[in-house]
Amino acid sequence: MTEIKDMQKYIYGPVPSRRLGFSLGVDLVPYKTCSFDCIYCQLGVTTNQTIERKEYVKRDNILPQVKEAISLNQKIDYITLSGSGEPALNSAIGEIILGIKKLTKIPLAVLTNGSLLYDRTVRKELLPADLVIPSLDAADLETFNLVNRPHASLNFDEIILGLKDFRHEFKGKIWLEIMLIKGINASSQEIEHFKSIISEIGFDKVQLNTVIRPPTEKSISPLTPIELEKIKNAFGENCEIIPEFKKKLQKAYPIAMENRIIELVKRRPVTLSDISDSLGIHRNEVIKYLEILKKESKIKTYNYGGRRYYEYK
Numbered sequence: 001m002t003e004i005k006d007m008q009k010y011i012y013g014p015v016p017s018r019r020l021g022f023s024l025g026v027d028l029v030p031y032k033t034c035s036f037d038c039i040y041c042q043l044g045v046t047t048n049q050t051i052e053r054k055e056y057v058k059r060d061n062i063l064p065q066v067k068e069a070i071s072l073n074q075k076i077d078y079i080t081l082s083g084s085g086e087p088a089l090n091s092a093i094g095e096i097i098l099g100i101k102k103l104t105k106i107p108l109a110v111l112t113n114g115s116l117l118y119d120r121t122v123r124k125e126l127l128p129a130d131l132v133i134p135s136l137d138a139a140d141l142e143t144f145n146l147v148n149r150p151h152a153s154l155n156f157d158e159i160i161l162g163l164k165d166f167r168h169e170f171k172g173k174i175w176l177e178i179m180l181i182k183g184i185n186a187s188s189q190e191i192e193h194f195k196s197i198i199s200e201i202g203f204d205k206v207q208l209n210t211v212i213r214p215p216t217e218k219s220i221s222p223l224t225p226i227e228l229e230k231i232k233n234a235f236g237e238n239c240e241i242i243p244e245f246k247k248k249l250q251k252a253y254p255i256a257m258e259n260r261i262i263e264l265v266k267r268r269p270v271t272l273s274d275i276s277d278s279l280g281i282h283r284n285e286v287i288k289y290l291e292i293l294k295k296e297s298k299i300k301t302y303n304y305g306g307r308r309y310y311e312y313k
């Protein structure tokens with residue numbers, strides 16, 4: 001019983017990811033421990049903004065859980081280090097990557113906000129990963145401060161330099177993710193700035209996202225599909241819009257959990273935390289279910305008293 005409880009603490013899924021197929025999520029930091037406080041963050045406001053690296057979650061707690069999840073013979077396309085904040089803040093990330101690589105041949109991806117790549121040690125620790133997906137939501141300092149609300153000691157130019165150095169050192173794939181927000185970082189001037197950074201660094205893919213999940217700041221809005229398409233074309237051939245869930249992925253989705261969430265929202269409006277606490281599943285896993293239920297028009301959302309609620313439609 002204890003093992004199952006622990007499993008829910010650091011491992012979630014496999015969840016269907018729009019980019020990675022079935023992804024087994026590994027959460028390396030406590031809830032909202034992050035160097036940024038992005039206005040679009042789906043997890044809410046950053047409660048522990050820091051650049052201090054430490055072993056927030058112990059390697060020795062993570063690896064047995066990953067081992068057990070793999071042994072269940074579930075379909076897993078990627079093991080993904082991400083979670084409730086910035087995974088590279090965990091100073092054991094290098095050992096965790098190596099430990100997972102010893103356990104399995106399943107490809108390993110790291111989702112990072114890229115803010116710590118200026119640090120040579122962090123870059124070295126990420127080298128054994130197969131895929132690194134850093135985000136970059138601003139092409140200049142002013143927009144960086146506006147969108148990412150970074151920790152005071154972070155420096156935008158150093159972050160760009162860190163990405164550049166990492167590109168030279170890392171032999172795996174790097175997919176850059178850009179979160180585009182209407183009226184904030186998607187003007188034609190901004191896109192030109194992004195283009196020059198991207199062409200200088202050279203990523204394997206550039207993936208465009210927009211605010212489709214409920215963001216921290218309710219006033220921000222997504223780009224339209226036409227606007228996204230225009231920017232995609234401007235970025236050139238290795239750029240894509242992060243695709244919708246594929247049909248077959250949705251079909252294979254665990255319906256039982258989807259039904260349990262529906263039963264919950266039918267009874268009363270609930271928050272993300274309510275669902276996560278009631279069902280004992282990780283917030284990030286709940287987010288994936290909610291995204292699909294919203295797409296299927298089974299639930300709707302509204303804000304009340306500064307909190308976001310989900311209710312049955």
Ligand code: SF4
Pocket residue numbers: 034035036037038040041042043046084085086113
């Ligand atoms: S970097 Fe990620 S976890 Fe951190 S605030 Fe931004 S979106 Fe949220």
